[in-house]
Amino acid sequence: MNKLFKNKKYYTPLLHLLVWTVLFSLPYLLSSGQSSEIHMLVERSWIPLALYAVLFYFNYFVLVDRFLHTKRIVVFFIINVFIIALFIGIRVVTRDYFYPDGMPGKPKGEGPPMSFFIYIDALSFILPVIFAVMLKIFERWIKTEAEKKEAENARLESELQHLRYQLQPHFFFNSLNNIYAMVDLSPDKAKETILALSKLMRYLLYESNTERVSLAKEVEFIQKYIELMELRTSGNTVITTNFMPLPPNLQVAPLMFVPLIENAFKHGVSATQQQEIVFSLHMEGSTIIFETKNRNLPKNETDRSGSGIGLQNIKKRLQLIYPGGYTFTAEPHGDSFIARLQIDIKN
Missing domain, CATH: 3.30.565.10 (Histidine kinase-like ATPase, C-terminal domain)
Incomplete structure (x- = not known):
């Protein structure tokens, strides 16, 4: 087990898995597992988290390296806007599906307007993109510093x-x-x-x-x-x-x-x-x-x-x-x- 955690090849995926397991489990634990709240848990927590994960890893593995680090910032921005707009549409559909009669405790037609939810969703979907970019930048900095240190050690040894x-x-x-x-x-x-x-x-x-x-x-x-x-x-x-x-x-x-x-x-x-x-x-x-x-x-x-x-x-x-x-x-x-x-x- 110690060798497993010392090996960076396995350490990073396990860390990611642990973070997402906590994020998905915490809302369920806080709801005490009551069946009456499961549908609310799915709509308000699990579906958004799944969309955040998709957006995060798509940026992390594909978009940041292919577009942002190659200075194709406009393309990177357009693709993310398109994905975020798509995910906002998914959130609107799922919200209507789970609450066809309006928000709990509010008669249909009352409560915040749809534009409010769209605004909140847009902000929440920007965060995974920011985290993916920051993590990639940090990893590249670590890699660059390690390469500099390795080159310096080689120079000193020579x-x-x-x-x-x-x-x-x-x-x-x-x-x-x-x-x-x-x-x-x-x-x-x-x-x-x-x-x-x-x-x-x-x-x-x-x-x-x-x-x-x-x-x-x-x-x-x-x-x-x-x-x-x-x-x-x-x-x-x-x-x-x-x-x-x-x-x-x-x-x-x-x-x-x-x-x-x-x-x-x-x-x-x-x-x-x-x-x-x-x-x-x-x-x-x-x-x-x-x-x-x-x-x-x-x-x-x-x-x-x-x-x-x-x-x-x-x-x-x-x-x-x-x-x-x-x-x-x-x-x-x-x-x-x-x-x-x-x-x-x-x-």
């Missing part, structure tokens, strides 16, 4: 997919730069780096192409990535990681922390100066907090290790995936540079 594909070559390009820098200086380290990179690329290719990934796997990936990046540093650089134990089964958008790690190594490593790079990850309630801290060293003009695409990528992805559910700052503090990303995973 943009996110583009950003993922953009990040992966960027990651690979930076890693190759690291390997190239150490091939002549330390061939053994270069070999270790290639092996580590192959493992990381396996994660990028086969496990990160989804909307959400396990936070535990993502943390494992960034730990290996930090180890990979550390291979290119000299003895002057100290790498510290403070990753607190995290609850199991948490999900997060993939590769969200990688650009911050790249940025820390890009700007926080020097061949001549002592420095420390600190990475920390912990949770406060439902919020994941990832932070990088490094010396704010100016980048050499000859350094081609990055183009800034990583941080642009992460900002755009955050806006698309966690709108209103994140805080991201990246700014200098004294001689240090601190990047801090907070993500509410319930968002």
